[in-house]
Amino acid sequence: MSGFLSGAWAVARKDLLLETRSRERFVSMATFAMLVAVVFSFSLDPSVRARSIAGAMLWVTILFAGTLGLGRSFALERDSEALTGILVSPIPRGALFLGKFLANLAVVLAVEAVIFPVYGLFFGLNYGAGALGLLLVVLLGTIGFMALGTLFSAMAAHTRMGDSLLPVLLLPLLIPVVIFAASATQRLLIGRPLGEVQGSLRMLLAFDLVFLFVCTASFGAVVEE
Amino acid sequence: MSTPPAGADTPAVEARGVEKRYGALHAVRGIDLSLRRGEFLTIFGPNGAGKSTLLRMLCGAVVPTRGTVHIAGEPIGEGEDGWRRRIGLLSHQSFLYPGLSAAENLEFFARLYGLADRRARVDEALRGVELWERRGDAVRGFSRGMQQRLALARTLLHDPEVVFLDEPYTGLDPHASGLLTAVLQRLRDGRRTVVLVTHNLSQGLEQAHRVAVQVGGRWVSDEPAEAIDPATWERVYTERVAAAQ
Numbered sequence: 001m002s003g004f005l006s007g008a009w010a011v012a013r014k015d016l017l018l019e020t021r022s023r024e025r026f027v028s029m030a031t032f033a034m035l036v037a038v039v040f041s042f043s044l045d046p047s048v049r050a051r052s053i054a055g056a057m058l059w060v061t062i063l064f065a066g067t068l069g070l071g072r073s074f075a076l077e078r079d080s081e082a083l084t085g086i087l088v089s090p091i092p093r094g095a096l097f098l099g100k101f102l103a104n105l106a107v108v109l110a111v112e113a114v115i116f117p118v119y120g121l122f123f124g125l126n127y128g129a130g131a132l133g134l135l136l137v138v139l140l141g142t143i144g145f146m147a148l149g150t151l152f153s154a155m156a157a158h159t160r161m162g163d164s165l166l167p168v169l170l171l172p173l174l175i176p177v178v179i180f181a182a183s184a185t186q187r188l189l190i191g192r193p194l195g196e197v198q199g200s201l202r203m204l205l206a207f208d209l210v211f212l213f214v215c216t217a218s219f220g221a222v223v224e225e
Numbered sequence: 226m227s228t229p230p231a232g233a234d235t236p237a238v239e240a241r242g243v244e245k246r247y248g249a250l251h252a253v254r255g256i257d258l259s260l261r262r263g264e265f266l267t268i269f270g271p272n273g274a275g276k277s278t279l280l281r282m283l284c285g286a287v288v289p290t291r292g293t294v295h296i297a298g299e300p301i302g303e304g305e306d307g308w309r310r311r312i313g314l315l316s317h318q319s320f321l322y323p324g325l326s327a328a329e330n331l332e333f334f335a336r337l338y339g340l341a342d343r344r345a346r347v348d349e350a351l352r353g354v355e356l357w358e359r360r361g362d363a364v365r366g367f368s369r370g371m372q373q374r375l376a377l378a379r380t381l382l383h384d385p386e387v388v389f390l391d392e393p394y395t396g397l398d399p400h401a402s403g404l405l406t407a408v409l410q411r412l413r414d415g416r417r418t419v420v421l422v423t424h425n426l427s428q429g430l431e432q433a434h435r436v437a438v439q440v441g442g443r444w445v446s447d448e449p450a451e452a453i454d455p456a457t458w459e460r461v462y463t464e465r466v467a468a469a470q
Contacts, residue, residue: 003339006336006339007336007337007339009336010333010336010337011337013333013336014322014325014333017325017329018322018324018325021324022324076322079322079323080318080319080320080321080322080323081316081318081319081320082320082321082322084281084286084314084316084318084320085314085320085321085334085379086320086337087285087286088284088285088286088309088312088313088314089309089334089337089338090307090309090310090337090338090339091337224287224288
């Protein structure tokens with residue numbers, strides 16, 4: 001077990017080290033998210049209260065910005081065929097998945113730390129009362145998104161049309177996660193108590209556990225030729 | 226995390242009926258081989274002969290469509306440990322991260338192999354390929370020869386018993402090529418088994434104990450290197466390839 005975790009940590013550490021040097025994924029995702037916020041702020045009819053659709057706006061932004069970053073996740077491994085070097089090493093395939101997943105999760109959470117204040121500013125959202133609940137929803141929603149996204153980005157990296165294929169494969173499968181995450185976010189933003197979104201939180205947790213288990217177990221079949 | 230040595234009689238590498246198909250393309254067509262510990266095998270063949278595919282199946286990077294491969298008696302593909310610690314792969318691709326420094330690249334691979342004395346091994350490996358002075362520099366700024374030397378250090382970092390070399394001379398200048406040859410000669414220590422895939426007829430023959438020629442996914446010859454006359458080898462090789470195609 002310690003070999004599994006140390007392997008996962010080695011991969012995550014390497015990916016985060018490369019990301020902190022280049023900031024390639026963070027900058028492109030954050031820029032995209034801010035552009036979406038600008039487009040939303042100019043296109044919304046003044047009679048529409050932004051708060052009433054903020055949950056959907058936030059999750060659409062997270063989803064597309066996250067997918068943009070996921071596309072680059074395995075590009076790191078394609079350069080110089082580094083993935084082959086990892087595949088001939090004794091690291092379990094599940095540990096490789098976990099490492100890539102943790103690094104992707106960290107990058108997307110960092111982008112979300114930019115998205116939420118920007119949306120708060122643009123649309124006058126007050127996170128104060130439901131902040132803890134929102135944090136939980138965002139964390140659980142992002143874990144499910146990144147678990148499935150990491151698996152599919154590995155799959156897409158093996159194909160010639162990888163970048164365009166990723167959203168086509170990934171987004172339909174994420175619909176349940178997005179529905180529960182967006183509806184819970186929406187309720188918390190309009191001031192509903194945390195108890196009212198417990199059902200959504202349980203569903204998100206269930207999706208996370210299933211996605212993490214299935215993706216860890218099936219990752220070897222995806223990355224090996 | 227050390228791997229127990231295999232028995233003296235156990236082949237270091239053994240393949241039985243190994244095949245690989247990519248859709249309609251039959252890249253490797255049923256190859257059998259058995260290599261003793263310490264043996265150096267060179268595989269020659271024209272482009273598209275399936276040499277690299279065979280090599281990658283032998284080291285577990287590509288899953289065979291049919292057939293089995295054993296490393297030191299252990300079947301590959303079952304479990305993740307053991308046999309993987311016994312092998313190293315050096316390709317014409319470096320498997321390195323351009324954004325990391327030379328030392329960081331080696332440290333990453335040392336972590337993957339769970340090496341206990343990580344820092345010491347990395348330092349020793351960097352000195353061994355004359356890159357100690359450049360240890361903190363990003364690989365992005367390295368010449369092709371320096372990258373290949375670092376890739377060689379990566380391959381040997383965990384002291385593998387079986388070393389697979391896939392066109393390691395590609396793109397190297399004479400100095401880097403000479404350095405690689407010197408290191409490969411050191412690998413002929415009787416303890417390590419080496420499989421080299423190359424187009425370079427003289428370098429490949431010079432170092433081998435055994436020579437195979439692969440054409441169209443099949444071996445058309447497999448013989449001891451001492452049975453080959455270096456003076457006529459190029460002509461013999463060309464005739465064999467032409468006859469098999």
